[in-house]
Each structure stands twice: as structure tokens, then as C-alpha cells.
Amino acid sequence: MGFRMTAIDGGSGETENTAVLVAHVKYAGSTIDVPMRWRGQGGFPAAEYPRQPSEMWTGVWVVPADAQPGALSYTVTATDRFGRTATFSPFINVVSQIAIVEN
């Protein structure tokens, strides 16, 4: 499961590339913290991206093979070099939440 996020400085409207992002997945009674990686440095597959995706952070969580079907909730938090923080929550529609399915 892939998470893709961006972090924007509310003052400049630009990407805040010092931000550290973590996805927090609530699974099986606990919260799993999934660190996200800023994609503004390092390699990137040119076939997939037309340029360095410097506005993007990515994180991956592999659904355990024994995961039970059902909905999962998550949030993503960001903290930057100034200590500013923000939290992303998905839209609340029940049917749009992450769902583990059989097929």
C-alpha cells in the first residue's frame, strides 16, 4: 500500500522540503508508524516520472498476509525544521476508507 503526500508551507505556498512525514496506520489494535521518504533527492524511475518529484513524499506498508478483511484508519503527520506540525486525515466517507479485501 503506497502513500503519497506533499507538505506545503502555509506562508509561501511552496513545498516545505524539511518536513518529516509519517503515516500512522491503525491495524490490529495498534498504530503502525510508516516513515515517509522525500523524493526530492535520490534516483527516480524516469519512465514513471517526467522530472524529480520534489513535491512528494512516499511511504509503503505491506498488508500482512494474515490481515483480516475490513476498514483501516490512518493519519499522516508532518513536522518541519521550525517545529511546525500538521496532520492529514482522509475524507470521512466510510466507503472511501482503506479496506482490506479478499480479492
Place this chain on the structure above:
Amino acid sequence: MRILLVVAALSMGAFQSAPAPPAPGTGKLIVYGDMALFQPPGHPENCILRNRFKRGEPVGWRMFVADPSTGKREESAQLVVHLNVPGRTLDIPMRYRATAAQPEREFWVAKWIVPQDTPTGIIRYTVTATDKYGRTGEFKPFEVQASQLTIVE
């Protein structure tokens, strides 16, 4: 399963020497959201997130607009989806979704049913927002080829 997420706005909880947030009524609006299959309630695929659609299917956009100085929803915002269909740009106004009966739906929505004569392939779009102060903001999906709005057979 691959999920497209969008924007986190850093505009709260500042300390030390953080830049000051923009003065009220200034700055750029922060626009973010997602795309879903807008089948009606009760349909098994109602509001499932997706980026690949067949002709005749309802493409849905859900967007949120944040005031850059507070991080809170900018109630006065007006949003428009700009869809680059073959030969022209189609502007689709969004409507605010919350109602008295469903006040928790604090986002804007728009729907486009893929016409039968639409060629397969990627369709580019942006979403723009304007508020009562004249501030503007724009959302563009991540530049990931496989995740663009795509019409398929």
C-alpha cells in the same frame, strides 16, 4: 492496492524562529483532495478511490480548501475542475457538499460522466480555487504517469 494521497499544510503550531503565517486574507489557498468513482449510494463501488474509468462511468472529485494562515477550511472558496478533454478545456464548477443533514462533509465535489466518444488515454486536469479575498490556489495531481486520470476500455 495503491492509494493517492495529497496535501498536508504546514501552518500550525509554530515555535522558535518559524516564518510568520501570512496575514489574514493573504497568501495562497491550499487545495487538495482525491478522485473517486461517483456511483450512487448503495452501489457496491460507491465512492471507491480510483484513477481509471470506462466510458459512461462517473468520475468524481472531492476537494478541500484551507486558509493558509489558519489551516482551517475557507468557507468562501469557489472551486472549478479544469479538464483537458480532446480539443478543449472543460470547466466543471464544484459544489460544497455539506448540508444541514450531513454537516460533516466539509469538502467540495464535482462529477463528470465520461462521454462515449472519449478516446482512451490520459486526461489532464487541475482544480482552481478563489475566495472572497481574491486569494487563489491550485491543485495538480502528482506527476506519476500511471496514476493520472485515465480512460480505459
